[in-house]
Amino acid sequence: MSCVPELGTGYVDGALDEASRAAVEAHLAGCAACRDQVAYERALRQRLRALAPVEPRPALAAEVRKGLRPRTPLAVRVLLPIAAGLAVLFLWGRGAAPFVAWELARDHDHCFAKPVLPAQVWSDDPAHVTAWFARQGTQLPAVPAAAGGLELVGARYCPLIDRKVGHLYYAGRGRHLSVYAVPGSVRFPREFLDRPRARVVRLLRVEGRTVGLVGERPEDVAAFERALTATYARLTLEAAGAEH
């Protein structure tokens, strides 16, 4: 057999079958070069086996273990806290005056933007409208027939995100104004003025009820605020006079 260096390697590693091993041994007896190769590979192997182990960072084992744990799905890890946060924000925010004011301004624009007002009751008589609401369980405070040149046109119930409000339409001289009967709790000290969506929104309490005024000009809103208070005072006086 002539030199087959690869078989020398297999011989060193004890990886040859019986016949090949015998053939290599016979060859080695007469071949100094192959004997040298075998001796060198044996020595090299000893040195490689004696190489110091490469040590990992001590923390690697813990990191590997951590990486094995089933990961919490994205939905639970990220979306759930966000949803919970939004829910808390919504629950807290829905009674907040700026939130209610913004909703009323949005509803005002929504109704008055329609080609025909979506009124459920058409009337310029406050008594008629008040009676209509009373039949459906909503007690209105005393509302004026007109103020600042704007007159009562009609009314309806409008849905906000979290509640249903009584919506009275006033119009005149190309301007619009909404008087809202707002049920449920709204947090504001005594009265509240805001300008969401380029509208003037006033929240006030009349006869213990929350009333929202939404208009396009501050003067109109101020006129209605005076009218509501005055109407209330006049009615109170009349009621007192009637008793006597």
Add this chain to the structure above:
Amino acid sequence: MDRDERFEAEALPHLRSLYGTAYRMTRNAHDAEDLVQETFLRAYRAFDRYAAGTNIRAWLYTILQRVRTDAFRRAARSPSTVELSGEGPAVPAPQEALARGGEDIERALLALPEAFRTAVVLRDVEDFSYEEIARILSVPIGTVMSRIHRGRALLRQALAGSRP
């Protein structure tokens, strides 16, 4: 013993030797850690398919090699990635090797082309048989013998002048 406990008891004790091989494959600690992390993650997912009582060490090394091959494929697709194979200049030897005077042979080993380096490491450092190496690398036994032979011959050249 549940699955996690079995994995902990049977697979994780091989972390140290897997890391050593991963380091000698990748020649840097960062890639070696990534390789080991990914290897254990895949092993953990496939642990149900591993037949208990068989050669878990060879099984883990097979996964290690597969992860390494996949990393190469990704690197080949991504032009911004530095080529990981071939001759590497000035590879820092592990501190332990320096301390024990094994610097020259460790350096020479790390300078081998990866195919030969891995074959020599699996045979001479990790002491796997040719059959096991053939399975780990998915190559015929003849190829294992040829790679080990070539690797040792290159090491001899590199170490010429120093003691064998």
